[in-house]
Amino acid sequence: MPPVSDLSALPCAVAPVSEVPEGCSAARVARVDRALLTVLTADGERRVPWSGSGDGGPAVGDWVALRGERAVSVLPRRTAFVRTAAGRTSAPQVVAANVDLVLVVDSLVGEARLRRVERYLAVAWASGATPVVVLTKADLCPDVPAAVAAVAEDAIGVDVLAVSAVTGEGVAQVAARIGPGCTAVMVGPSGVGKSSLTNALAGRSVAGTAGIRADGRGRHTTTARELHQLPGGGLLIDTPGMRELALPGADGLDAAYADVTGWATECRFRDCAHRTEPGCAVAAAIERGDLDPARLTAWRKLQAEAHRQELRSDARARAAETARLRSLHRQLRAR
Structure with a gap:
């Protein structure tokens, strides 16, 4: 990889540098091999061990703080x-x-x-x-x-x-x-x-x-x-090819399915499930040919996947879902 003459040649150098701890210098991660990082610095490419803590550790594209010959922390991420x-x-x-x-x-x-x-x-x-x-x-x-x-x-x-x-x-x-x-x-x-x-x-x-x-x-x-x-x-x-890409959450679904969510805002009922409810703008758009029904099906599938992921990773969400299901069962028994 060609050497870098100074940090200004590396994108996003200014903001991370302001977050570098005293006594450290900034470097950009170019590759991660377990606990060994290839980083770009003001003096060119270096190989340094990761000795920091925290979940996951650094990823490619991260800015890290170097203290001597070791990477000790990951600087705040923009994206x-x-x-x-x-x-x-x-x-x-x-x-x-x-x-x-x-x-x-x-x-x-x-x-x-x-x-x-x-x-x-x-x-x-x-x-x-x-x-x-x-x-x-x-x-x-x-x-x-x-x-x-x-x-x-x-x-x-x-x-x-x-x-x-x-x-x-x-x-x-x-x-x-x-x-x-x-x-x-x-x-x-x-x-x-x-x-x-x-x-x-x-x-x-x-x-x-x-x-x-x-x-x-x-x-x-x-x-x-x-x-x-x-x-x-x-x-x-x-990046290597991904055999599967599991959603980490629902963020991004509204943007990816802007047509579905746009029609959903025009439904008569705020909690419309877009199935048989009267005044469903999504169903009307499909009937007119303005919305591909496959898009709605795909949106529902990813929404469900994101919800399952939230339940797996969030104990509070799991507790709320359990309480909701218990309440629903009680209502069904009462009927």
């Missing part, structure tokens, strides 16, 4: 792309911190995976950063405009870009959004071309790639999150 850790745990996992742009990457090979894109957008909106959908492998798609339009119809308020790392189509458009002072994170499932796009944006090979399978899908190559410096002065965090 964070967070998912629920895979498995049965409900612990939040920070994928990337202090990002300005979330590139939600999917492939133009095969049918559009709209529900998957919507899920990523919900988490992206919740991060506090600006999401952009990037559709890769445009050189393998017979009708790029139609494919982009299908995704753009559901990605409300989000720019949708088509790119090809092979021909270079659209790469400049993506690069223009990651200018000086900008940190972007690239997220998406395995095999959609994130590593190839990373290399195209960097102008050199910084991420491993693999060939395309017989079904047109790519192969998993990235094994660790890593921050790369781009020629234009921006920073890009490449």
Whole structure:
């Protein structure tokens, strides 16, 4: 990774520096290997051990305070792309911190995976950063405009870009959004071309790639999150493909499903479930063809998932849900 001449060359240097404890210096985390961090400092790249405390520890993109040869604390985060850790745990996992742009990457090979894109957008909106959908492998798609339009119809308020790392189509458009002072994170499932796009944006090979399978899908190559410096002065965090992206909560759902929530505000009843209630604006929008019923179904599914996650992680919420169910059972018995 090219050395950094001074902290002003690193995005977001001013605010974190004001939070650095006395006797420490600031560094940006470029990679995390268990308790060993690769960081960018005013003197270039260094490898330092993490000796701080706290849940989760530092993530790629974090600013940390260095005391001597050790990272001792994580400085306050501006934004964070967070998912629920895979498995049965409900612990939040920070994928990337202090990002300005979330590139939600999917492939133009095969049918559009709209529900998957919507899920990523919900988490992206919740991060506090600006999401952009990037559709890769445009050189393998017979009708790029139609494919982009299908995704753009559901990605409300989000720019949708088509790119090809092979021909270079659209790469400049993506690069223009990651200018000086900008940190972007690239997220998406395995095999959609994130590593190839990373290399195209960097102008050199910084991420491993693999060939395309017989079904047109790519192969998993990235094994660790890593921050790369781009020629234009921006920073890009490449991430391994995610087999599952569990929502950490309901934040971001309203933005990702702005059409559903917009119609919901016009329902006659505030607690409308959008099923058979009279005066339901959501049902009326579906009947008129103004709202895709699949969007409502997907919104309900993610709302339910977010609620379950809240119950798993919040003891107070679990107690309130138990009390609600007991009250409902008592009412049913009384009837």
